[in-house]
Amino acid sequence: MHEYFHSISLPYCRQEQWIVEGSATWYSLYFDEYGIDIQNYLYNHLDEFDLNNTDFEHVEKYIVSLNREIDYAVDKINLLNLFVYEKNLYNPSTSYAAAASFIGFLISQYGEETIQNYLFSHNDDFINLDKPYEELIIEWKNYIKINYSSYG
Ligand SMILES: [Zn+2]
Numbered sequence: 001m002h003e004y005f006h007s008i009s010l011p012y013c014r015q016e017q018w019i020v021e022g023s024a025t026w027y028s029l030y031f032d033e034y035g036i037d038i039q040n041y042l043y044n045h046l047d048e049f050d051l052n053n054t055d056f057e058h059v060e061k062y063i064v065s066l067n068r069e070i071d072y073a074v075d076k077i078n079l080l081n082l083f084v085y086e087k088n089l090y091n092p093s094t095s096y097a098a099a100a101s102f103i104g105f106l107i108s109q110y111g112e113e114t115i116q117n118y119l120f121s122h123n124d125d126f127i128n129l130d131k132p133y134e135e136l137i138i139e140w141k142n143y144i145k146i147n148y149s150s151y152g
Pocket of ligand 1: 002003006020021024
């Protein structure tokens, strides 16, 4: 799904690395049903994997707070953001997860249509966001810390 998304979005997608990989990662969360099944298995069987105890500390607290099994189709955004928080991945240019989380944050702030128009347009006069990238990164980082530190 990730590579398929690249193949259909390539002619339209802006060329920044975080946009190319972040959009493919973000939209795979919605449409990759095989991947969703794998994630459900992984998150509901964390004890079967040989993981470092601290790797999924926040995720485990999140699962406890849900009082039900993980339903990846429902929990995907929280799990993505928890992963970013837990691993301190705040550079969308070097992490697919960070890039996808950042895109999700932008969608929550500007709406899906505005962000799709931004991500998939080569026309520089078409649309630009009202704040510079660096400022949006700071806002996204604060958003992650405020919303996900409570699972620590
Ligand atoms: Zn890719």
